[in-house]
Amino acid sequence: MLDHTKAAMAETRATFTGDHALEMEEPLLFEIGQAEKSGVDIEEPEAFQSCLGGLERSDPIGLPGLSEPETLRHYVRLSRKNYSIDAGLYPLGSCTMKHNPRLNEKMARLPGFADIHPLQPQSTVQGALEVMEQLSHWLLTLTNMEAVALSPKAGAHGEICGLMAIKSAIAARGESATRKIVLVPQSAHGTNPASAALLGFEVRAVSAGVDGIVHAEDVASVLGPDIAAIMLTNPNTAGLFERDIAKIAELVREAGGYFYCDGANFNAIAGVARPGDFGVDAMHINLHKTFSTPHGGGGPGAGPVVLSARLAPFAPAPALVKTADGLRLKEDIEGTTSLGRITAFHGQMGMFVRALAYMLSHGADGLAQASQDAVLAANYVRVKLRDMMTAPYGDRNCMHEVLFDDAWLAGSGVTTLDFAKAMIDEGYHPMTIYFPLVAHGAMLIEPTESESKASLDKFVATLRRLGELALSGDAELFHGAPRYAPRRRLDETLAARKPVLRWSRDVA
Amino acid sequence: MRYHPLTESDRAAMRAAAGVADIAELFADAPGGPLSEFDLPRGKSELEVERHLARLAAKNISAGEVPFFVGAGAYKHHVPASVDHLIQRSEFLTSYTPYQPEISQGTLQYLFEFQTQVAALTGMEVANASMYDGSTGCAEAMLMAHRITKRRKALLSGGLHPHYAEVARTVARLAEDEVISSPPDVFASEDLVGRIDDGISCVIVQTPDFFGNPRDLRSIAEACHRHGALLIAVFTEAVSLGLLTSPGAMGADIVVGEGQSIGNALSFGGPYVGLFATRKEFLRQMPGRLCGVTVDSEGRRGFVLTLSAREQHIRRDKATSNICTNSGLCALAFSIHMTLLGEAGLRRLARVNHANAVALRDMLKDIPEAQPLNKTFFNEFTVRVKGDAAELAETLARRGILAGVPVSRLAPRAGLDDLLLIANTEINTHEDRAALAAELKGVL
Numbered sequence: 031m032l033d034h035t036k037a038a039m040a041e042t043r044a045t046f047t048g049d050h051a052l053e054m055e056e057p058l059l060f061e062i063g064q065a066e067k068s069g070v071d072i073e074e075p076e077a078f079q080s081c082l083g084g085l086e087r088s089d090p091i092g093l094p095g096l097s098e099p100e101t102l103r104h105y106v107r108l109s110r111k112n113y114s115i116d117a118g119l120y121p122l123g124s125c126t127m128k129h130n131p132r133l134n135e136k137m138a139r140l141p142g143f144a145d146i147h148p149l150q151p152q153s154t155v156q157g158a159l160e161v162m163e164q165l166s167h168w169l170l171t172l173t174n175m176e177a178v179a180l181s182p183k184a185g186a187h188g189e190i191c192g193l194m195a196i197k198s199a200i201a202a203r204g205e206s207a208t209r210k211i212v213l214v215p216q217s218a219h220g221t222n223p224a225s226a227a228l229l230g231f232e233v234r235a236v237s238a239g240v241d242g243i244v245h246a247e248d249v250a251s252v253l254g255p256d257i258a259a260i261m262l263t264n265p266n267t268a269g270l271f272e273r274d275i276a277k278i279a280e281l282v283r284e285a286g287g288y289f290y291c292d293g294a295n296f297n298a299i300a301g302v303a304r305p306g307d308f309g310v311d312a313m314h315i316n317l318h319k320t321f322s323t324p325h326g327g328g329g330p331g332a333g334p335v336v337l338s339a340r341l342a343p344f345a346p347a348p349a350l351v352k353t354a355d356g357l358r359l360k361e362d363i364e365g366t367t368s369l370g371r372i373t374a375f376h377g378q379m380g381m382f383v384r385a386l387a388y389m390l391s392h393g394a395d396g397l398a399q400a401s402q403d404a405v406l407a408a409n410y411v412r413v414k415l416r417d418m419m420t421a422p423y424g425d426r427n428c429m430h431e432v433l434f435d436d437a438w439l440a441g442s443g444v445t446t447l448d449f450a451k452a453m454i455d456e457g458y459h460p461m462t463i464y465f466p467l468v469a470h471g472a473m474l475i476e477p478t479e480s481e482s483k484a485s486l487d488k489f490v491a492t493l494r495r496l497g498e499l500a501l502s503g504d505a506e507l508f509h510g511a512p513r514y515a516p517r518r519r520l521d522e523t524l525a526a527r528k529p530v531l532r533w534s535r536d537v538a
Numbered sequence: 539m540r541y542h543p544l545t546e547s548d549r550a551a552m553r554a555a556a557g558v559a560d561i562a563e564l565f566a567d568a569p570g571g572p573l574s575e576f577d578l579p580r581g582k583s584e585l586e587v588e589r590h591l592a593r594l595a596a597k598n599i600s601a602g603e604v605p606f607f608v609g610a611g612a613y614k615h616h617v618p619a620s621v622d623h624l625i626q627r628s629e630f631l632t633s634y635t636p637y638q639p640e641i642s643q644g645t646l647q648y649l650f651e652f653q654t655q656v657a658a659l660t661g662m663e664v665a666n667a668s669m670y671d672g673s674t675g676c677a678e679a680m681l682m683a684h685r686i687t688k689r690r691k692a693l694l695s696g697g698l699h700p701h702y703a704e705v706a707r708t709v710a711r712l713a714e715d716e717v718i719s720s721p722p723d724v725f726a727s728e729d730l731v732g733r734i735d736d737g738i739s740c741v742i743v744q745t746p747d748f749f750g751n752p753r754d755l756r757s758i759a760e761a762c763h764r765h766g767a768l769l770i771a772v773f774t775e776a777v778s779l780g781l782l783t784s785p786g787a788m789g790a791d792i793v794v795g796e797g798q799s800i801g802n803a804l805s806f807g808g809p810y811v812g813l814f815a816t817r818k819e820f821l822r823q824m825p826g827r828l829c830g831v832t833v834d835s836e837g838r839r840g841f842v843l844t845l846s847a848r849e850q851h852i853r854r855d856k857a858t859s860n861i862c863t864n865s866g867l868c869a870l871a872f873s874i875h876m877t878l879l880g881e882a883g884l885r886r887l888a889r890v891n892h893a894n895a896v897a898l899r900d901m902l903k904d905i906p907e908a909q910p911l912n913k914t915f916f917n918e919f920t921v922r923v924k925g926d927a928a929e930l931a932e933t934l935a936r937r938g939i940l941a942g943v944p945v946s947r948l949a950p951r952a953g954l955d956d957l958l959l960i961a962n963t964e965i966n967t968h969e970d971r972a973a974l975a976a977e978l979k980g981v982l
Contacts, residue, residue, distance in 0.1 A: 056647070059877055063877065064880070066880070069877070070618055072886040072890060073890070077893065078892075079893075080892070081914050082781065082914055083751075084754075085783045086783065087787075089661075091780070091885075098620055101620060101624075105874060108643075109627045111647070112629035112641065114632040116629075122634055129541055133584050137588070137592075140595040142598040143591075144600075146601065147606075148612055151931055151935045153935065154599040157594035183670035220851035220852070223850075224854060224855060226855065271565075272567075302568065302573060303569070325632065326630065327633045328636065328645065328863055328866035329668075329863040361948075371704040371705055372674075373673050374611055374672065374699065374702060375806070376808070377808055378808040387591060389578075390581075390591075391584070395581055402564075403544050405564050405565070406564065410552040410556055479541075480542075481543065483543075483551065483552065485543075517840040518834040518838075520832050520841075521833055522844065529830050530831040531664045531821075532665070533650070533651070
């Protein structure tokens with residue numbers, strides 16, 4: 031056993047509290063709060079007359095409260111159990127964990143944006159509508175597309191919105207009964223087949239070549255009058271640009287189908303190449319990836335969809351239009367071909383402001399630089415690791431993320447998961463693992479443009495040290511990792527077998 | 539550019555390491571690219587961006603500037619300062635979905651607490667980690683009912699928020715399901731029970747409904763269950779649950795609603811947070827993320843995302859939903875505000891809301907041209923005005939009062955052009971109400 035492993039496995043000193051200096055345990059709210067305690071001072075109304083029709087709630091609700099100082103302490107302690115971009119490199123491939131500028135937070139909180147109601151008279155929200163108009167202009171210019179729907183609430187919501195437009199267009203052509211198949215490559219995000227299936231499409235796999243991209247001739251061989259659409263991510267989830275994309279788009283269009291592009295990886299090409307130039311009919315743009323609205327621990331995101339001229343007439347409500355009285359949201363779709371409404375209001379305004387602030391800060395020049403730096407960083411990591419790790423599609427340039435598989439770990443007793451957990455102990459959030467499914471034991475690394483060269487150098491040096499340790503036969507360290515995180519490995523099987531999804535007195 | 543750490547010499551060194559002479563080589567596969575010119579401005583300093591956006595923000599009338607009575611699915615409440623401070627902590631704001639649970643226990647624990655709070659508030663057994671918003675959650679609930687009942691025909695109440703109904707209709711039409719709509723039901727007088735039969739998958743009823751009436755769901759629940767259908771209860775004002783009998787206690791099978799009014803800003807319609815709760819028996823048909831309890835390898839309690847076999851990243855085209863995210867940070871804001879309130883605070887807040895609405899109702903009683911129509915309500919009610927409510931709202935906006943939502947904006951061509959929804963929360967003072975009443979008298 032190496033000294034490194036021995037040191038790591040040595041027992042940590044027990045304390046009376048179970049806490050270790052800055053690392054503190056925090057009970058559940060339900061173990062420390064009290065129903066009668068409140069951190070908000072509200073006076074009982076002077077006179078209370080009920081007009082509730084006998085529907086007063088009388089049962090105890092079960093909502094403990096905390097005073098303000100206790101609340102602060104509870105959530106501050108919880109926050110310290112999270113990794114974050116602000117604290118370290120977060121190389122989650124396909125997720126784009128780049129810097130979140132605080133200016134954007136400040137702008138989104140201006141009362142003129144944060145404190146306006148979606149249904150107040152439109153004459154009183156002209157500035158908000160101008161934000162939507164300017165954001166639309168940037169998105170359409172960067173993509174060279176015809177129209178944009180801002181209302182989708184997240185990437186997957188944008189995806190289904192784009193497919194709804196495609197389904198509406200097919201219906202308008204009277205081909206609903208025949209065009210039922212959506213082609214999706216194996217490397218696609220799970221949302222692609224899920225969105226297609228939800229709308230009643232039949233999902234058919236299309237395979238990529240040994241070089242990791244989908245080839246025009248393979249698509250051509252399955253095209254026919256039954257094909258509604260193809261969904262391709264570009265750059266794809268292996269971090270490769272789909273070289274045949276323009277040809278594929280042309281073939282699909284000739285066959286009467288539509289080309290849905292999953293724009294999750296638009297951050298690789300924003301300001302450098304335009305999806306409209308390679309024949310895209312619909313593409314969602316994750317504002318929380320490319321335009322850096324914060325991920326917030328899993329949302330809220332925003333997923334505007336850009337549409338080609340042949341899908342634009344089917345865009346969801348509301349549409350933003352210019353009138354003699356200024357900008358207006360056209361909310362009534364009677365007599366139009368709009369696919370309808372997909373959310374109660376007009377989309378994620380808070381995210382629109384942040385994304386626009388990001389665009390204005392960067393400018394066209396800065397956006398291109400961001401894409402170039404992201405792609406350069408991924409290739410730098412690639413060349414620094416390629417002699418040790420294995421790439422499923424050979425030694426070739428990548429876009430904004432680099433994909434490795436686990437062939438290089440064969441026989442070491444260390445899995446991709448073990449390797450990822452050991453990275454946690456070294457102070458890193460692991461890369462995306464086991465996705466895309468096309469690479470065995472996938473490790474998908476997206477460093478983003480937000481890392482300095484020194485940060486990248488330290489990262490690759492750490493991965494090399496860990497890799498050497500794994501290949502030296504010292505699997506023990508990996509199996510026990512993480513050791514220094516707030517928790518050791520968690521039993522996910524137990525959680526699923528006996529689901530406990532809310533607090534009760536048994537949750538000790 | 540201030541956000542880019544790489545210097546020109548770093549870039550040159552990295553290009554050399556990667557074996558590329560020109561960055562364009564890395565984009566060689568892109569058709570049409572690489573482009574060097576876009577018809578877009580160049581980057582701006584922080585000061586310039588602030589000026590640009592502050593100018594736009596200043597063109598809007600914000601709720602805090604004027605007497606404000608606008609509701610109809612989004613409500614202005616006072617949010618304690620500590621909520622917004624806490625959700626801006628780096629560890630919450632700049633983290634990803636908790637896929638690596640050992641270093642995401644903060645997010646996971648608050649999601650577990652959020653789920654418990656939502657389940658308690660709605661009177662249900664389990665809740666998920668949130669949806670995009672109330673309206674999309676409502677459509678997801680409909681699809682869930684279709685999976686459970688293996689029927690594909692939903693019945694919508696005429697008291698359902700018209701935009702929620704539209705979202706459900708869009709989803710149903712494109713998923714090739716059926717929706718039976720109802721005409722707007724101003725007085726909560728519709729007979730839903732008589733329209734439920736063995737072909738109906740679910741009945742979707744909002745309480746308090748769009749026009750402000752709290753609904754007793756018990757007879758509808760009973761009729762649903764007699765016919766093998768599910769009752770989906772919808773709310774758009776979460777604060778009402780501090781004062782009104784929970785949908786769970788009235789027999790609802792799925793409760794879904796908008797959580798914005800606790801902890802979250804109006805923000806022109808988003809981001810908001812959908813609350814979604816159901817009975818334990820339907821757990822595996824539920825959409826969205828779930829956080830559950832487990833132990834780590836040393837036996838310590840911890841939290842993980844669980845039952846992901848329902849979800850798109852595992853099941854792909856067989857998933858219960860295509861949803862991939864939740865509304866994490868908005869759920870956190872909801873949860874912190876709810877923690878600060880506690881049960882006693884929530885009840886008091888709800889009582890103040892109701893009392894303020896009653897006070898306004900009493901004030902308007904003396905104005906024959908602006909008659910409140912509701913016998914019962916929580917913090918919002920419908921007023922019949924003389925003339926066109928949309929024009930009235932515009933006129934009052936010009937006079938410095940945001941008076942409410944004309945029903946015709948959401949339900950055009952329904953012959954309801956003279957109806958105005960007026961919401962009252964704890965933010966409204968006696969002076970606000972007096973100003974509104976005086977203006978209504980003056981204008982009408």
